[in-house]
Amino acid sequence: MAGSATHLNCSALMPTASVPSHGPRPPRISVLSLSIPVAMGYVPLGMVFGFLFVQAGASWWLALLASIFVFAGAAQFMMIPMLGLGLPVASIALATLVVNLRHVFYGLSLLNRLPAQPWARWYLVFALTDETYSVLTTLPPGTSTRQMVAVALLNQGWWVLGTLLGALIGTQAQVPLLGLDFALAALFAVLAVEQWRSADTPAPLWVAVLSYAVAQAVAPQQALLIAIGLSVLAGLVWPRTSPREAAP
């Protein structure tokens, strides 16, 4: 379907963000104000997912289950046509693995930041979409467990709400305005600016741009995953230039 590539892109965004907490502290940002832009992306995108899923011939409550228990935008969009074709469970699982592989890297930068309480910790791990990752990494160190869980729950709530609306509206769904989901791009832009300001060096930004250009040229279908792989490689061999690295 025409829109599927874009949907994949959007969902690819969902699961991750990492945050450096060095350098000047970013200004305090409230949980709700970080969740609102996510809502502006998740509610319309969730509606599109719920709508397409029901259109493909599945029950509305299955759409809801997917958004509650899978909670991975790109993979959920990817699954719709595969489900419609009745592909084997194993091949859909494999496709999910490829689409969501980037999430492995997201956790790396959060290892020391998630709360120790098991329920809070494992819920946050489960809910680690691109957007939630971005928001979590932006919260100042010392943010309470309740606030971290609240932001993740709010974000998933928006996604589930959108899914429910889209599934119920079914065939009549017509998103009245084009481009509301640009809020997600704007959120990433804001977070990239804040990461840039607090980074020791802008090198990761240029590495990312270059990696993405290469990945688009080589394999546009898997551009994000390949670009992340290239950036990881670059990060591993990058010379330590940061004076903070030696500091206690």
Add this chain to the structure above:
Amino acid sequence: MIDTPYALGVLAAMALVTFGLRALPFLAARFLQSHPLVQRLGRFLPLAIMTLLLLHTLVGSARQNPSGPWAELAAVTAVVLLQWWRRHALLSILAGTALYVLLRNPGLAG
């Protein structure tokens, strides 16, 4: 019509795979935390990944936009400049999104 037990099986498999991927670094945390390369990645990756997510979203939007990437470029430039200048996340996001919606829905401007 999609068979419900089949769909439930697919959703269960997808949920397991997705959670497994997200949990992997935490399960291996003790090993990873003691590894200096991992520490270095934790410092390098956030800006790189955020940049990649931004690029990927923009490319996705631009591909869906029949009139080319100009609306995306204009809106993202506005967001970056606003954020650099005012450092007000919600303001930057709302203004950038409003600009983008205006550019994509020419009827709105009258």
